[in-house]
Amino acid sequence: MPPKGKAAPKPKASEAKATQPSSSKKQPAANTPPATIAELSQLRLDESRPFDAVRRKQGLSALSRDEQTTWYAARFARQPAHARNRVPIKTQRELWRQVNEASIGLRALRDHTTKWGLAASPVVTSGGDVGGLSIEAFGEWSERRLRLTALEVASRAFRERRERARRGETEGKDRVVVTETDVDDEKERRREMAEVRQKLYGVVTGRFALDPEWDDVVPIPHEEPDGALAVIAYPAEYAEAISYLRAVMASKEYSDRCLRLTETIIEMNPAHYTVWLYRAAIIQALKLSIPYEMEWLNKVALDNLKNYQIWHHRHLLVDSYYPTIAEDAEATKEFGAAEQAFLTRILAEDAKNYHVWSYRSYLVDKLGMWDDPGELAAVEDLIDADVRNNSAWSHRFFLVFSHPARSTPGVAATEPDPAAPSEIVDREVSYAKDKIVLAPQNQSPWNYLRGVLVKGGRKLAEAEEFSSQFVVGLGEGGGREEVTSTHALDLLAEIYAEKGDKERADLCLRRLGEKWDRIRVGYWEWRRKCLN
Amino acid sequence: MLEPLPERFLAADPSRSWILYWTLAGLTTLGEDVSGYRHRLAQTARGMQNPTGGFGGGGGQLSHLATTYAVVLALALVGGEEAYEVVDREGLWRWLCSLKQKDGGFQVCLGGEEDIRGAYCAAVIITLLNLPLELTPESPAYTPDGSTNLLSGLADYVRRCQTFEGGISGQPNVEAHGAYAFCALGCLSVLGDPRRIIPEYLDIPRLTAWLSSRQYAPEGGFSGRTNKLIDGCYSHWVGGCFPLIEAALGVGADGNSIPGSLPPPAETLFSREGLTRYILCCCQDQTRRGGLRDKPGKMSDAYHTCYVLAGLSSAQHQWELSTNDTNIGATLGATGADAVWNVLPYLGGDDDLQVFEREDLVRPVHPVYAIPLASKDAMRSYFLAKGSSFDDDGAAATAPGE
Ligand SMILES: [Zn+2]
Numbered sequence: 001m002p003p004k005g006k007a008a009p010k011p012k013a014s015e016a017k018a019t020q021p022s023s024s025k026k027q028p029a030a031n032t033p034p035a036t037i038a039e040l041s042q043l044r045l046d047e048s049r050p051f052d053a054v055r056r057k058q059g060l061s062a063l064s065r066d067e068q069t070t071w072y073a074a075r076f077a078r079q080p081a082h083a084r085n086r087v088p089i090k091t092q093r094e095l096w097r098q099v100n101e102a103s104i105g106l107r108a109l110r111d112h113t114t115k116w117g118l119a120a121s122p123v124v125t126s127g128g129d130v131g132g133l134s135i136e137a138f139g140e141w142s143e144r145r146l147r148l149t150a151l152e153v154a155s156r157a158f159r160e161r162r163e164r165a166r167r168g169e170t171e172g173k174d175r176v177v178v179t180e181t182d183v184d185d186e187k188e189r190r191r192e193m194a195e196v197r198q199k200l201y202g203v204v205t206g207r208f209a210l211d212p213e214w215d216d217v218v219p220i221p222h223e224e225p226d227g228a229l230a231v232i233a234y235p236a237e238y239a240e241a242i243s244y245l246r247a248v249m250a251s252k253e254y255s256d257r258c259l260r261l262t263e264t265i266i267e268m269n270p271a272h273y274t275v276w277l278y279r280a281a282i283i284q285a286l287k288l289s290i291p292y293e294m295e296w297l298n299k300v301a302l303d304n305l306k307n308y309q310i311w312h313h314r315h316l317l318v319d320s321y322y323p324t325i326a327e328d329a330e331a332t333k334e335f336g337a338a339e340q341a342f343l344t345r346i347l348a349e350d351a352k353n354y355h356v357w358s359y360r361s362y363l364v365d366k367l368g369m370w371d372d373p374g375e376l377a378a379v380e381d382l383i384d385a386d387v388r389n390n391s392a393w394s395h396r397f398f399l400v401f402s403h404p405a406r407s408t409p410g411v412a413a414t415e416p417d418p419a420a421p422s423e424i425v426d427r428e429v430s431y432a433k434d435k436i437v438l439a440p441q442n443q444s445p446w447n448y449l450r451g452v453l454v455k456g457g458r459k460l461a462e463a464e465e466f467s468s469q470f471v472v473g474l475g476e477g478g479g480r481e482e483v484t485s486t487h488a489l490d491l492l493a494e495i496y497a498e499k500g501d502k503e504r505a506d507l508c509l510r511r512l513g514e515k516w517d518r519i520r521v522g523y524w525e526w527r528r529k530c531l532n
Numbered sequence: 533m534l535e536p537l538p539e540r541f542l543a544a545d546p547s548r549s550w551i552l553y554w555t556l557a558g559l560t561t562l563g564e565d566v567s568g569y570r571h572r573l574a575q576t577a578r579g580m581q582n583p584t585g586g587f588g589g590g591g592g593q594l595s596h597l598a599t600t601y602a603v604v605l606a607l608a609l610v611g612g613e614e615a616y617e618v619v620d621r622e623g624l625w626r627w628l629c630s631l632k633q634k635d636g637g638f639q640v641c642l643g644g645e646e647d648i649r650g651a652y653c654a655a656v657i658i659t660l661l662n663l664p665l666e667l668t669p670e671s672p673a674y675t676p677d678g679s680t681n682l683l684s685g686l687a688d689y690v691r692r693c694q695t696f697e698g699g700i701s702g703q704p705n706v707e708a709h710g711a712y713a714f715c716a717l718g719c720l721s722v723l724g725d726p727r728r729i730i731p732e733y734l735d736i737p738r739l740t741a742w743l744s745s746r747q748y749a750p751e752g753g754f755s756g757r758t759n760k761l762i763d764g765c766y767s768h769w770v771g772g773c774f775p776l777i778e779a780a781l782g783v784g785a786d787g788n789s790i791p792g793s794l795p796p797p798a799e800t801l802f803s804r805e806g807l808t809r810y811i812l813c814c815c816q817d818q819t820r821r822g823g824l825r826d827k828p829g830k831m832s833d834a835y836h837t838c839y840v841l842a843g844l845s846s847a848q849h850q851w852e853l854s855t856n857d858t859n860i861g862a863t864l865g866a867t868g869a870d871a872v873w874n875v876l877p878y879l880g881g882d883d884d885l886q887v888f889e890r891e892d893l894v895r896p897v898h899p900v901y902a903i904p905l906a907s908k909d910a911m912r913s914y915f916l917a918k919g920s921s922f923d924d925d926g927a928a929a930t931a932p933g934e
Contacts, residue, residue: 225575389759
């Protein structure tokens with residue numbers, strides 16, 4: 001007899017829904033042998049649950065009254081005790097009687113059909129669900145699970161043995177040892193485990209988790225707070241490497257494996273400044289060979305032309321290497337020459353790379369390469385290759401006028417320096433003039449020329465005649481005015497002002513604003529105001 | 533850009549904090565209210581802060597002056613106590629002391645390079661957060677007699693970065709570069725009254741000549757170095773120097789010109805029309821991507837969007853230092869931090885040169901702090917009220933929300 005009245009618990013709507021997907025999709029057609037593992041288990045499940053399949057497909061009304069009673073009693077019996085106890089005692093007794101009469105098996109199978117979980121795509125035919133595997137494929141899947149369990153047991157044994165070896169335990173008379181073969185076997189084992197895991201669950205095992213060498217490090221995974229802004233999706237390998245980096249940095253470990261870790265991360269993201277500084281600290285702590293590191297760095301630099309962390313790293317390396325060769329003039333010279341050769345190579349790729357030039361000026365100062373003819377020659381080569389290379393011009397100015405033997409400390413770059421030798425000033429003036437003639441509208445040598453004259457304490461008027469050749473018929477009408485270099489006109493304005501010829505200076509500036517360099521008219525007008 | 537980013541942004545991992553500033557600053561300049569991001573930004577910033585002070589480019593990264601600057605400005609942009617209280621000021625101050633070098637400059641991070649970005653970022657951070665100027669005994673620049681502080685020698689460091697061309701290099705003895713010109717002028721303008729400190733430490737005629745040379749015809753945009761190509765981001769790095777240079781020209785605190793000083797420009801020192809044309813015609817990414825870019829043929833990105841908009845703002849506005857600033861003459865401390873800047877839309881030039889529509893007018897950006905004036909004032913006032921010692925400031929000692 002079915003329970004009546006209010007006490008009768010109705011099958012919950014949610015329960016009915018939960019079983020629906022499997023019934024609609026995976027119920028095998030009558031008399032057709034099950035094709036997939038999900039269908040097979042559904043069949044077995046149905047056998048253990050009287051009338052469940054019919055009710056699921058057609059509703060409770062499709063069952064006769066007796067069948068309904070049996071279905072309900074069976075369902076009652078399957079419930080855990082605390083759920084059964086919600087039913088009034090009297091009704092419970094009645095239901096148990098029904099169960100006995102219908103000989104319902106109390107060990108009905110549990111419904112697993114929706115819980116197979118996902119398998120990796122290579123083995124799965126139906127949307128990644130293990131339930132969709134053919135019975136044959138499921139056999140294979142189960143075998144893999146067994147294999148994985150076996151490997152895991154062996155791997156645990158390896159770790160335990162290694163731990164015992166570490167503690168210095170003995171086996172009979174012998175000490176417990178972990179041989180290189182053991183480690184290699186373990187590596188091989190983990191590779192297989194990773195492969196099996198990938199096939200079973202589609203999970204990728206990181207290279208550090210695979211490597212017994214890293215077992216003692218507990219990685220610190222990177223977690224973003226809820227709702228964090230601009231969160232970058234990390235590729236799995238990067239996320240893993242970074243989590244190991246955080247762990248070893250936190251424990252201040254400086255070791256060979258950490259050095260290799262930094263290399264891995266630099267390969268993935270060379271802009272990661274933190275890892276570069278950590279690498280420099282490792283090299284310093286372990287007193288590793290700096291020439292060796294430089295060689296590695298050269299390759300990284302050529303592969304990452306736009307990266308600037310590389311150049312600060314190089315700077316730090318030289319800071320610690322130079323003191324070890326400072327006493328040896330020959331070694332210093334040799335090192336400087338090797339650096340110059342590399343800089344030539346890298347500047348051939350990107351001649352105006354700011355960070356390379358910053359490093360170059362640092363190097364000259366550090367190694368005292370002021371009188372090295374190779375340095376000036378390198379700059380001249382670059383200017384010859386591209387007379388507009390302003391980086392090369394800037395380096396030349398530094399090389400010539402910051403020479404400690406011919407400069408006064410504390411004198412600003414735009415101020416005259418009494419220590420600048422006259423013959424050097426003359427040499428540089430004519431060098432600049434020679435280059436201006438090649439391309440009169442190229443501002444680099446004009447800035448250089450003006451800079452040299454000021455540095456040498458010379459009158460700008462020294463360049464009056466030279467500059468005048470680029471300006472013909474100034475202020476004259478009828479198309480006679482011809483300016484082949486606005487920079488010449490600019491310098492002439494200064495020259496005339498210097499000589500007290502305000503009128504002529506004003507004319508230069510006015511013509512620049514009116515005709516020859518109109519975009520800068522606001523500036524030229526201001527210069528005119530400055531004349532008074 | 534504020535929402536989750538795919539793997540191809542991996543290279544931006546060390547500058548994620550910059551993305552926060554660039555996007556929020558860009559939106560703000562366009563007139564958007566970004567205070568709705570306050571809570572999420574506070575959470576994000578907390579994840580970038582290190583227990584030893586300062587903010588890294590992202591979680592688990594070393595604190596860096598540039599990324600700390602970016603986070604502090606982003607917090608100022610969203611504003612409010614929840615954002616301000618993220619900063620562990622005492623930790624930040626200790627960390628800054630460890631970066632301060634004997635020669636006056638700052639390393640950008642522990643063991644990192646010393647450059648003028650560090651000088652500017654430190655000056656901005658110290659004044660926005662009202663940090664104490666005393667040095668810890670652990671600082672490389674510490675002197676037992678107390679004669680040095682966080683800001684001493686900084687202006688001299690800036691001076692050493694001016695080159696023979698007149699522009700400013702990243703470190704002494706390198707090539708002049710637009711981004712560093714802004715850092716130099718910005719740093720000095722925090723340290724003192726721009727009208728006095730800029731002429732004191734820099735050769736203004738040479739610097740102005742160099743800055744002006746960055747504008748090329750026919751495009752109208754700015755390049756970053758002599759003989760280099762125009763790039764939209766220099767609209768800010770170079771364009772943003774002009775308000776500071778113009779402020780330094782001629783007019784003293786009393787409103788009269790300083791005897792012997794250079795005159796102010798009649799109209800404007802650079803072609804605002806040219807710059808506006810370049811930005812509107814060449815920097816807009818017209819694809820569905822939107823945003824602003826370096827030059828035609830390049831893709832837009834957060835960095836260029838932020839700084840092109842800031843440059844557009846420089847072209848559209850005119851700045852004036854309030855004449856009743858009483859701090860003039862004081863170069864100790866950071867008296868420029870409270871300089872009162874007045875802003876007006878730029879109305880000079882002929883009407884037919886007004887190349888932008890009224891709806892293209894963007895918001896003014898503080899010429900030194902690169903955020904709206906009100907955002908700068910609100911943050912600085914908040915921390916001025918707290919004082920610059922940590923004894924009575926439990927909130928600063930223990931980062932809230934942990
Ligand atoms: Zn750019």
